[in-house]
Amino acid sequence: MFKRKAKIELSDEEQRIILYALNELRTELIQENKYTDIVNEAIGKLKNKMKADRYDLGVIINSLDRKRKNELAKGNDTEQMDYLILRLLKIYETLK
Numbered sequence: 001m002f003k004r005k006a007k008i009e010l011s012d013e014e015q016r017i018i019l020y021a022l023n024e025l026r027t028e029l030i031q032e033n034k035y036t037d038i039v040n041e042a043i044g045k046l047k048n049k050m051k052a053d054r055y056d057l058g059v060i061i062n063s064l065d066r067k068r069k070n071e072l073a074k075g076n077d078t079e080q081m082d083y084l085i086l087r088l089l090k091i092y093e094t095l096k
Helices: 012-031 039-045 054-074 079-093
Strands: 005-009 049-053
Touching: 005 079, 012 039, 012 054, 012 079, 039 054, 049 054, 054 079
Parallel strands: none
Antiparallel strands: 005 049
């Protein structure tokens, strides 16, 4: 059976935020001697206009959440990340 996919349009800034978050998650996984295949796939699919399934969105949202928590711990502003996470969660919910 085919997985449902959603079309997502990302600005350059949103794409940059996601890429940094995915790279940080990948680094954490490498340090923990865990597989990075999932994150590598998500990085490879990242474009301004992309199609993502529930699995891809889950990886992206998880990486953004981790980055958000790190930024909050440093006292940095996370408004853009908050908006992006909420937007992606809405799309994620439509793919049930």
